[in-house]
Amino acid sequence: MIHKFKQGDMYFVLDVNSGAVHVIDKIVFDVLDYYPEKSPVEVIRALKDSYSEEEVREALSDVDYLIEEDMLFTDDKYVNSIEFQNRSPIVKAMCLHIAHDCNLRCAYCFASQGDFQGTRSMMSYEVGKKALDMLVANSGNRRNLEVDFFGGEPLMNFEVVKQLVSYGRSLEKTHNKNFRFTLTTNGVLLSDEIIDYLNDNMYNVVLSLDGRRDVNDKMRYTISGGGSYDVIVPKIQKLVESRKGKAYYVRGTFTKNNLDFSQDVLHMADLGFKSTSIEPVVAAPGDAYALDESDLDVVKEQYDLLAEELIKRHNTDKEFSFFHFAIDMGQGPCVIKRLSGCGAGSEYLAITPEGDIFPCHQFVGNDHFKMGNVMAGVIDFGLTSEFKNAHVYNKEKCRTCWAKFYCSGGCHANAYNFNNDIYTPYALGCEMEKKRIENSIYIYAKLNQD
Numbered sequence: 001m002i003h004k005f006k007q008g009d010m011y012f013v014l015d016v017n018s019g020a021v022h023v024i025d026k027i028v029f030d031v032l033d034y035y036p037e038k039s040p041v042e043v044i045r046a047l048k049d050s051y052s053e054e055e056v057r058e059a060l061s062d063v064d065y066l067i068e069e070d071m072l073f074t075d076d077k078y079v080n081s082i083e084f085q086n087r088s089p090i091v092k093a094m095c096l097h098i099a100h101d102c103n104l105r106c107a108y109c110f111a112s113q114g115d116f117q118g119t120r121s122m123m124s125y126e127v128g129k130k131a132l133d134m135l136v137a138n139s140g141n142r143r144n145l146e147v148d149f150f151g152g153e154p155l156m157n158f159e160v161v162k163q164l165v166s167y168g169r170s171l172e173k174t175h176n177k178n179f180r181f182t183l184t185t186n187g188v189l190l191s192d193e194i195i196d197y198l199n200d201n202m203y204n205v206v207l208s209l210d211g212r213r214d215v216n217d218k219m220r221y222t223i224s225g226g227g228s229y230d231v232i233v234p235k236i237q238k239l240v241e242s243r244k245g246k247a248y249y250v251r252g253t254f255t256k257n258n259l260d261f262s263q264d265v266l267h268m269a270d271l272g273f274k275s276t277s278i279e280p281v282v283a284a285p286g287d288a289y290a291l292d293e294s295d296l297d298v299v300k301e302q303y304d305l306l307a308e309e310l311i312k313r314h315n316t317d318k319e320f321s322f323f324h325f326a327i328d329m330g331q332g333p334c335v336i337k338r339l340s341g342c343g344a345g346s347e348y349l350a351i352t353p354e355g356d357i358f359p360c361h362q363f364v365g366n367d368h369f370k371m372g373n374v375m376a377g378v379i380d381f382g383l384t385s386e387f388k389n390a391h392v393y394n395k396e397k398c399r400t401c402w403a404k405f406y407c408s409g410g411c412h413a414n415a416y417n418f419n420n421d422i423y424t425p426y427a428l429g430c431e432m433e434k435k436r437i438e439n440s441i442y443i444y445a446k447l448n449q450d
Helices: 026-031 040-046 053-068 125-137 154-175 192-201 213-219 229-242 262-270 293-313 335-340 381-388 412-419 427-447
Strands: 002-007 010-015 021-024 093-097 144-150 178-185 204-208 247-254 275-280 348-351 356-358
Touching: 002 427, 010 026, 010 427, 021 026, 021 427, 026 053, 040 053, 093 125, 125 144, 125 154, 125 348, 144 154, 154 178, 154 192, 192 229, 204 229, 213 229, 229 247, 247 262, 262 275, 262 293, 275 427, 293 427
Parallel strands: 093 144, 093 348, 144 178, 178 204, 204 247, 247 275
Antiparallel strands: 002 010, 010 021, 348 356
16 A cells, blocks of 8 residues: 655655655656556556656656565555564553643633533542552553643642652652653643742643634633633743753644634744644534534645744744654654554553543543542453554554554544544544644655755
């Protein structure tokens, strides 16, 4: 299987199974419309109005060389992978819902403004401690363990965050583990003391901002109804400046209200935020701000604009990175990641303030996906198996998709929310992801031209 596309002034062909990406001439691009399904004579005849016979034969020779070298039209090397077939269910990452409450009331919040359609509550130290114990107990030989403090707004329960970080550090030596803590925050409660603590203890910090003031304040407002931009931007700038090279992301959400979202990413970059991300909103079709198929052409144009601007700003004082364009074009992810993605429900779990276990933060509140409780020390491995098996070979639409080894089948939660089935991908999300992959390949090629 191959996928060919034109981006900017360049032509590409991707060999799906090997992962090889080739920058090609226009003539090779055109030849691949026919060859190798048709004979060389038929290809020459089909292209006679555009190219000479000699030019076509030379292009055919180039394609034959790539095929002979196993760089084009290769067989699937993953489907029978022993590593994939024999993988054991070990938990590598955990999302601790340290607070089911929030000091903002964002209109599009999938967590129902922080309470996940339940009671506003805070995780106790005892529940968090049991969660970390469960993570260690189910992590096998995995040394690096990821823990994200999430909400709601986790800084509303900051003392417990600190207690759990200390407890996690106490487990590291006795169990030969290394905790990499992350905290996701809207920034409202950031102070000098908290910033210092996050810089000392958090491997990564995710900061929420939707971009331009009017865009941000339309959707991300305070409990009293006021905008949050002027409150949080100076605090986020201060934290980012003080990170001194440590990881962070300034992460936003775009909706139908700001389909020109490339301008919001560039606004973030102009504010001094070099690590950026902006995600398409996931909303019910009836919501006024929800994206739909009619928005796709504009969204794709925005990704193109963003890619060109990222290239233009490279190695300048205005350069920035964009999360969805940061694909590893070298070794890439391991076989298991290529086939099964984020590992929600098998390698990754979310824990509520009450200790209930869910496959990921987006399933929290849906009792159908409740997998147990950390206080009882119970995980439903039946559900774990269901999520483990939701890989690209078991998803009909993914099996024939050129992007399957990049997106790994997409988000299980989006699949369920839109199709009531974790095995049926969210179609709109698939189209946006494929465009982002093409942009990523184009950016890499442009930035690594001889």
